[in-house]
Amino acid sequence: MKRDFTKLLDISRDEVTYLLEKAKYLKDIRTRGIEHRPLNGKNIAMIFEKASTRTRVSFEVGIHDLGGNAVIMNANETQLGRGEPIRDTARVLSRYVDAIMIRTYEQGVVEELAKWASIPIINGLTDLYHPCQILSDLYTIAEFKGGFDNLKIVYIGDGNNVANSWIEASILFNLNLSMAIPQNYRPLDMLLEKAKKNKKFMITDDPYEAVRNADVINTDVWVSMGQEKEMEERKLAFASYKIDDDLLKNAKSDVMIMHCLPAYRNQEITDSVFERYQNIIFTQAENRLHLQKALLEWLLT
Ligand code: CP
Numbered sequence: 001m002k003r004d005f006t007k008l009l010d011i012s013r014d015e016v017t018y019l020l021e022k023a024k025y026l027k028d029i030r031t032r033g034i035e036h037r038p039l040n041g042k043n044i045a046m047i048f049e050k051a052s053t054r055t056r057v058s059f060e061v062g063i064h065d066l067g068g069n070a071v072i073m074n075a076n077e078t079q080l081g082r083g084e085p086i087r088d089t090a091r092v093l094s095r096y097v098d099a100i101m102i103r104t105y106e107q108g109v110v111e112e113l114a115k116w117a118s119i120p121i122i123n124g125l126t127d128l129y130h131p132c133q134i135l136s137d138l139y140t141i142a143e144f145k146g147g148f149d150n151l152k153i154v155y156i157g158d159g160n161n162v163a164n165s166w167i168e169a170s171i172l173f174n175l176n177l178s179m180a181i182p183q184n185y186r187p188l189d190m191l192l193e194k195a196k197k198n199k200k201f202m203i204t205d206d207p208y209e210a211v212r213n214a215d216v217i218n219t220d221v222w223v224s225m226g227q228e229k230e231m232e233e234r235k236l237a238f239a240s241y242k243i244d245d246d247l248l249k250n251a252k253s254d255v256m257i258m259h260c261l262p263a264y265r266n267q268e269i270t271d272s273v274f275e276r277y278q279n280i281i282f283t284q285a286e287n288r289l290h291l292q293k294a295l296l297e298w299l300l301t
């Protein structure tokens, strides 16, 4: 039976662990210039209804590395953008390609695509989730820290797609996850209910409380794609959720700072903190490539 990756909880803890191992292997052989082409003869469509730099390039390069062919579809240049139903698009594309990656607004669109397509569907970001990002971020933490089981992981900022996917990761792995998110911008209730069963999970309004003894701190933009009209009110609501030197005094001295990018300097993170941790942040971006290659190979072979 085909599998989809519409959100992190579509796959099990063991499957995530397998993908992290596989990504390590794929990163290693790529560094050594060893060819590995399990997607020879396979086509993967990528539908974009929102902008992207990392997701677009890491998937396209990854598909090419694995011997496959990427078909890029900007939604506003396709019939989808003119109102062709998802269920028809799903069945048409299933006749041409072997998998679809989609970046869109509504999670329901990804689920509808998964329901009607006979091929694997990958969520490349919706308003609710960003599972490829968090799968890859787990890998990056393990790469720098040797694992994530005994670490205090913190998320500061908006209760958005990235935050929801972090909560899914915490449910899957019983992570020690602390979140500092303003009351009016909290993640999905349904996920918080589940996450709170784990005594190591906490959510607060106070970033100083959340980062105490942190091993890893994640943040994301205050204004996600599609929320541009809320820019001014969001800047006010999140003003005290900036990652700066003062906040970092409360974290461990060897804390990792992560940002899924794009970053807005001097909003969610100061320029000096960003530049001090740039190696981690750009390795985090690179690892999208290796992780998504592992995911594609697993779903397609
Ligand atoms: N982090 C991330 O998904 O980046 P893009 O929006 O550039 O794809």
Ligand code: NVA
Pocket: 125, 160, 161, 162, 220, 221, 223, 224, 225, 260, 261, 262
């Ligand atoms: N939360 C951000 C993530 C961008 C990769 C957004 O949805 O715009």
